[in-house]
Amino acid sequence: MTSPDGSRTKDLTLGKDDLLHLYRQMVAIRKFEERAAEQYAHGKIGGFLHLYIGEEAIAVGAIDAMEDRDHVVTHYRDHGYAIALGTDPRRLMAELFGRSTGVAGGRGGSMHFADPEHNFWGGYAIVAGHLPIATGLALASQYLEQNYVVLCFFGDGATNNGAFHESLNFASLWKLPVLFICENNQYGMGTAVEYASAVREMAKKAIAYDIPAERIDGQDVLEVREAVKKALDHCRAGNGPFFLEALTYRFRGHSMADPEAYRTKEEVEEWRREDPILRFRGKLLAEGVATEDELNAIDSEVDAQMEEAVRFADESPVPDPSTLTDYVYTEPVAVR
Amino acid sequence: MATKLLIDAIRDTLFEEMRGDDRIIVLGEDVGKRGGVFRVTAGLIDEFGEERVIDTPLAESSIVGVAIGAALHGLLPVAEIQFFDFIHPAMDQIMNEAAKIRYRSGGDFDCPIVIRTPYGGGVHGALYHSQSLESAFTREPGLKVVAPVNPADAAGLLRSAIHDPDPVLFLEHKKAYRLIRDEVPENGHTVPIGKAKVVKEGSDVTIISYGMMLYESLAAANALEEKDGSSVEVIDLRTLRPLDKETILASVAKTGKVLIVHEANKVGGVGAEVAALIAEEAFPYLDGPIMRVAGPEVPAMPFSPPLEQAYLPNAEKIGAALEQLAAF
Numbered sequence: 001m002t003s004p005d006g007s008r009t010k011d012l013t014l015g016k017d018d019l020l021h022l023y024r025q026m027v028a029i030r031k032f033e034e035r036a037a038e039q040y041a042h043g044k045i046g047g048f049l050h051l052y053i054g055e056e057a058i059a060v061g062a063i064d065a066m067e068d069r070d071h072v073v074t075h076y077r078d079h080g081y082a083i084a085l086g087t088d089p090r091r092l093m094a095e096l097f098g099r100s101t102g103v104a105g106g107r108g109g110s111m112h113f114a115d116p117e118h119n120f121w122g123g124y125a126i127v128a129g130h131l132p133i134a135t136g137l138a139l140a141s142q143y144l145e146q147n148y149v150v151l152c153f154f155g156d157g158a159t160n161n162g163a164f165h166e167s168l169n170f171a172s173l174w175k176l177p178v179l180f181i182c183e184n185n186q187y188g189m190g191t192a193v194e195y196a197s198a199v200r201e202m203a204k205k206a207i208a209y210d211i212p213a214e215r216i217d218g219q220d221v222l223e224v225r226e227a228v229k230k231a232l233d234h235c236r237a238g239n240g241p242f243f244l245e246a247l248t249y250r251f252r253g254h255s256m257a258d259p260e261a262y263r264t265k266e267e268v269e270e271w272r273r274e275d276p277i278l279r280f281r282g283k284l285l286a287e288g289v290a291t292e293d294e295l296n297a298i299d300s301e302v303d304a305q306m307e308e309a310v311r312f313a314d315e316s317p318v319p320d321p322s323t324l325t326d327y328v329y330t331e332p333v334a335v336r
Numbered sequence: 337m338a339t340k341l342l343i344d345a346i347r348d349t350l351f352e353e354m355r356g357d358d359r360i361i362v363l364g365e366d367v368g369k370r371g372g373v374f375r376v377t378a379g380l381i382d383e384f385g386e387e388r389v390i391d392t393p394l395a396e397s398s399i400v401g402v403a404i405g406a407a408l409h410g411l412l413p414v415a416e417i418q419f420f421d422f423i424h425p426a427m428d429q430i431m432n433e434a435a436k437i438r439y440r441s442g443g444d445f446d447c448p449i450v451i452r453t454p455y456g457g458g459v460h461g462a463l464y465h466s467q468s469l470e471s472a473f474t475r476e477p478g479l480k481v482v483a484p485v486n487p488a489d490a491a492g493l494l495r496s497a498i499h500d501p502d503p504v505l506f507l508e509h510k511k512a513y514r515l516i517r518d519e520v521p522e523n524g525h526t527v528p529i530g531k532a533k534v535v536k537e538g539s540d541v542t543i544i545s546y547g548m549m550l551y552e553s554l555a556a557a558n559a560l561e562e563k564d565g566s567s568v569e570v571i572d573l574r575t576l577r578p579l580d581k582e583t584i585l586a587s588v589a590k591t592g593k594v595l596i597v598h599e600a601n602k603v604g605g606v607g608a609e610v611a612a613l614i615a616e617e618a619f620p621y622l623d624g625p626i627m628r629v630a631g632p633e634v635p636a637m638p639f640s641p642p643l644e645q646a647y648l649p650n651a652e653k654i655g656a657a658l659e660q661l662a663a664f
Binding site: 104107108114121122126135137138140143162173326327328330 | 361387390392393395397398400401403404405406407408409410411413428429432433438439440441442443444445478480500501502530578
């Protein structure tokens with residue numbers, strides 16, 4: 001594996017506040033997840049926890065390029081999108097803790113965040129299962145003439161699934177405003193892309209459906225932001241779907257219980273040098289946008305915010321077992 | 337009151353509802369220009385256009401998934417799966433997404449979709465054009481499953497299903513489409529989901545059925561009454577999930593004997609759940625075993641007519657079971 005070319009960064013055309021906002025968002029995701037991993041180790045979080053660490057530039061760059069009216073649907077490695085969209089980290093941490101104050105009242109956990117206030121229709125734990133749903137949301141946009149675009153995130157593993165191909169075909173056929181963003185982190189759980197996909201460049205699969213596609217450096221938040229902005233313009237103008245393949249790498253295991261026997265320490269180390277936060281931080285310093293002190297101050301503020309998220313989650317009540325059968329149907333239905 | 341075939345009752349209801357609510361769209365294989373394989377949707381595209389009557393690729397997973405996505409943002413999609421047998425590729429979307437999306441969101445997300453599909457055999461459709469797969473869906477909390485066979489019930493339940501905020505699987509017996517004709521009330525009548533109907537009142541034994549087997553059951557009931565004066569009650573379940581517990585248990589309390597009849601395979605069928613319900617909640621009323629006449633342990637309906645007939649329950653087989661039950 002080769003790492004993306006670190007020199008492919010964009011000029012800093014944004015203002016300082018905007019640049020620091022991007023930095024803060026990436027740090028927020030990183031620190032949220034570091035605290036989650038720690039709480040998992042403490043036994044406060046159970047089940048399956050999949051961390052996004054290493055891939056933060058994609059969620060942050062893409063969501064920063066969105067308009068408020070746009071919609072987001074994602075795979076199960078979903079913490080980063082919710083944070084970038086502005087969902088309260090306290091309610092997200094509470095969901096990880098399985099508390100009633102969580103974004104799904106403790107019904108979903110890590111893989112099933114959602115936030116209707118921010119048009120975030122959720123993380124979906126069936127690989128590729130959410131692509132038809134994203135396509136349907138885009139159909140509603142077109143039908144209702146609301147001119148929103150649906151950003152649909154998924155991994156490289158999803159591109160081998162039938163639902164992926166059905167969705168790209170539908171979206172292209174009907175010229176739907178959906179932006180497919182493939183986060184190619186080069187492994188579907190423990191199987192490398194070259195063992196799972198006859199085509200290594202996922203963007204080529206989109207081209208097969210006559211969808212314009214581009215491969216970008218997923219470790220560069222500004223490159224992601226710029227590419228997504230252009231892609232959204234394309235979709236919003238009624239030109240149909242667009243496909244971005246963001247090359248990235250998952251720094252941690254697939255989930256918290258992953259011995260990582262399928263990849264080498266050297267490869268992980270090589271990619272860790274492409275840490276999206278460190279790269280962006282280095283750029284901000286090198287270009288004189290911010291000082292060490294300013295960036296450290298942001299880090300400290302985020303630390304405090306995540307400390308508070310953990311405290312909130314820990315002190316939140318667990319769901320009342322008598323609510324188990326709520327929300328199966330709109331109206332309570334006594335089946336048996 | 338107009339008299340209509342089942343197929344016309346369904347089509348007319350789609351027209352009427354689509355005229356009244358432009359959030360309703362129809363999508364599926366060949367539903368537009370072709371008007372549907374059985375012509376249930378014939379003419380819709382002429383009145384409502386390609387935007388609302390959408391011919392889709394042969395891709396069931398995304399037909400249902402697209403319907404779910406569109407429903408999340410306010411549309412009322414009526415998806416058609418061309419034959420029930422073709423629904424398996426969409427199972428993930430139905431079971432994992434549609435059935436769970438309200439629950440997983442803590443009640444934040446609505447999924448008001450209808451999935452219409454023709455089912456059932458007796459039309460020489462063979463392996464993949466005859467199946468009755470309803471019990472795969474009736475076991476799934478979050479879904480509603482209806483199987484009306486009477487034209488008035490079909491119209492009323494389709495109207496309820498379209499406006500229901502939860503996902504509804506709407507089963508249409510393909511043999512009944514142009515065979516069953518009855519009066520259909522005008523003026524947008526509805527039939528509530530979850531209510532069975534006592535089609536024929538009786539006092540000695542209860543037959544619980546749905547779909548085309550309802551008519552075989554009625555024939556068997558009438559034959560027995562003529563033969564020995566037995567009084568047979570016949571219930572059309574109409575909704576398979578949620579079951580109408582009250583109607584079922586009230587009838588059992590009255591007759592004390594139950595025969596459940598359906599075309600779908602007996603093992604794990606809807607009848608198994610109905611039998612378990614009665615055994616759990618009406619045991620003191622029973623004067624004999626809960627009996628079932630249903631499809632055999634065969635994975636598909638065979639093509640050749642003698643084999644197909646051997647597969648299907650009929651009035652004669654139902655009558656034999658009734659006589660066995662009468663002996664208790």
